[in-house]
Amino acid sequence: MWHNQVVQKINSKESADSDRLLLDRQLCFPLYAASRAVTARYGPLLSELGLTYPQYLVMLVLWEQSPVSVGELGERLRLDSGTLSPLLKRLQAAGLVDRRRDVEDERRVLVALTPAGVSLRERARHVPAAIAAALGLDEDSYVQLQAQLSELLCRLAPANESQGAPIS
Known part of the structure; x- marks a missing residue:
């Protein structure tokens, strides 16, 4: 009986909403997975x-x-x-x-x-627009996302520089 109560509590939405150690609650995983997926979208374009x-x-x-x-x-x-x-x-x-x-x-x-x-350079000119299209982003969304990511990098850069570690 106790085991069933624990399982129910773990599976409850209330528990999931309050648990910061769930994969879906992390920033690191979606950033990592999105980075890999976006980079993969470049592959066919760049191989040309x-x-x-x-x-x-x-x-x-x-x-x-x-x-x-x-x-x-x-x-x-x-x-x-x-x-x-x-x-x-x-x-x-x-x-x-x-x-x-x-x-x-x-x-x-x-x-x-x-x-x-x-x-x-001229042959590569189409790459940014092709990536935006592959990601389903219109121009405004593309610019907004790029600005948010650049801002995040700027916030992270001083911490990495003070630790002497390059961002990679």
């Missing part, structure tokens, strides 16, 4: 361009500003050099970027788009 998702992120930064130092690129993408270097090596092998020492400071390595990297 010959890019992986992390390579696409590098290209987005370079389409905004080229050349850029490896350090700045890592900061923008919240990636450490151990992760970034192989990405850049593959992009260079594909003929999309070039890496050179900065003539003013030889400790810095600059990454610049090649002509092929510049022209790839």
